[in-house]
Amino acid sequence: SVSPGSLLLPSLPCSSHGSPTLLSPQAAMTKLAQWLCGLALLGSAWAALALAPPGLQPPGPLRQALLPLPVYLLVAFGCYSLATVGYRLATFNDCEEAAAELQEHIRAARADLRRRGLRL
Numbered sequence: 001s002v003s004p005g006s007l008l009l010p011s012l013p014c015s016s017h018g019s020p021t022l023l024s025p026q027a028a029m030t031k032l033a034q035w036l037c038g039l040a041l042l043g044s045a046w047a048a049l050a051l052a053p054p055g056l057q058p059p060g061p062l063r064q065a066l067l068p069l070p071v072y073l074l075v076a077f078g079c080y081s082l083a084t085v086g087y088r089l090a091t092f093n094d095c096e097e098a099a100a101e102l103q104e105h106i107r108a109a110r111a112d113l114r115r116r117g118l119r120l
Contacts, residue, residue, distance in 0.1 A: 046070065 029037075049058060050066050057063060110120055 043070075 046066070046069060050063070052058070058066065113120060
């Protein structure tokens with residue numbers, strides 16, 4: 001029997017049996033869910049250290065470095081994101097054949113519209 005939380009996927013050609021492959025909900029977790037779980041784990045660890053009761057607080061210098069840590073991580077993530085987008089834009093491949101095909105489609109559409117009486 002199949003549990004309600006599992007996913008049925010067709011078996012791959014290389015599998016040794018013909019039955020569908022069962023994946024648990026954790027295996028089908030999206031990247032967003034993985035990032036959110038990681039952030040929740042790190043955030044709760046930070047909160048436990050930064051907001052500890054007075055008797056369990058870390059030493060002063062560690063606490064001073066710990067409090068602004070989320071801001072530093074956010075700035076570092078922003079810099080990484082900008083660098084990644086910039087790199088991907090700089091190394092983006094041009095598709096000459098697709099551009100030529102699209103231009104041909106545009107010319108054909110304009111000719112068809114002119115033939116139907118629309119002025120461009």
